[in-house]
Amino acid sequence: MDLAELDLTTAHVADACIRANIPVRTATLVPVIPGTRLAGRVLPARHAGSVDIFLEAIDRAQPGDVLVVDNDGRTDEACVGDLIVLEAQAAGLAGVVIWGLHRDTADIRAIGLPVFSLGANPTGPLSLRDRAPEALSTAEVGPWTVTSDDVVFGDDDGVLFVPGSEVDAVLAKAASIRDVERAQAGRVRQGESLRSQLQFADYLASGLTFREHLRKIGGAVEE
Numbered sequence: 740m741d742l743a744e745l746d747l748t749t750a751h752v753a754d755a756c757i758r759a760n761i762p763v764r765t766a767t768l769v770p771v772i773p774g775t776r777l778a779g780r781v782l783p784a785r786h787a788g789s790v791d792i793f794l795e796a797i798d799r800a801q802p803g804d805v806l807v808v809d810n811d812g813r814t815d816e817a818c819v820g821d822l823i824v825l826e827a828q829a830a831g832l833a834g835v836v837i838w839g840l841h842r843d844t845a846d847i848r849a850i851g852l853p854v855f856s857l858g859a860n861p862t863g864p865l866s867l868r869d870r871a872p873e874a875l876s877t878a879e880v881g882p883w884t885v886t887s888d889d890v891v892f893g894d895d896d897g898v899l900f901v902p903g904s905e906v907d908a909v910l911a912k913a914a915s916i917r918d919v920e921r922a923q924a925g926r927v928r929q930g931e932s933l934r935s936q937l938q939f940a941d942y943l944a945s946g947l948t949f950r951e952h953l954r955k956i957g958g959a960v961e962e
Contacts, residue, residue, distance in 0.1 A: 802831035810839030
């Protein structure tokens with residue numbers, strides 16, 4: 740599974756979640772290599788001051804998984820560096836998502852594996868903490884708790900999580916939204932305004948919400 744190969748963005752997937760009445764679970768994380776994308780089953784790991792938890796998670800991973808690291812969103816230490824990213828790549832993982840910071844930015848960029856985090860910090864783990872009982876079964880990313888039953892998608896807009904059981908239906912809706920939006924963009928470039936395409940004057944007189952109007956006419960712009 741690859742967003743680039745699917746020709747989809749996280750924005751398409753988020754809009755599809757809204758249309759499917761699935762909670763939109765997003766996090767504002769930044770790719771270490773701008774322009775990279777990732778998609779794969781969540782492989783959770785809760786950091787407690789040592790990289791052994793990551794090695795243990797990777798040891799039980801399946802090819803294509805994404806290591807999702809929970810470091811409580813801390814900004815006083817980095818918890819993942821180039822060696823863990825290199826190990827993840829060697830094990831066939833699709834990428835790494837960090838609710839916290841990374842370091843070794845230049846080396847990670849040279850490795851080329853997609854890595855998303857809150858940013859960089861040269862300082863490694865500052866102390867050892869007690870490992871949570873659920874350290875290898877769940878991860879918290881912002882307000883969301885994710886497990887291996889979830890799939891994570893990431894690109895320049897951030898990351899989002901979709902229940903694995905809903906992925907096929909969500910991606911089908913995302914592809915439909917993408918196609919409608921691209922057709923609308925093409926018509927704007929050819930001189931037909933978006934307002935005209937979306938029958939905006941009719942909407943203003945309709946009494947409908949804009950999303951109700953869009954669904955009625957088959958348009959797309961915000962979901």
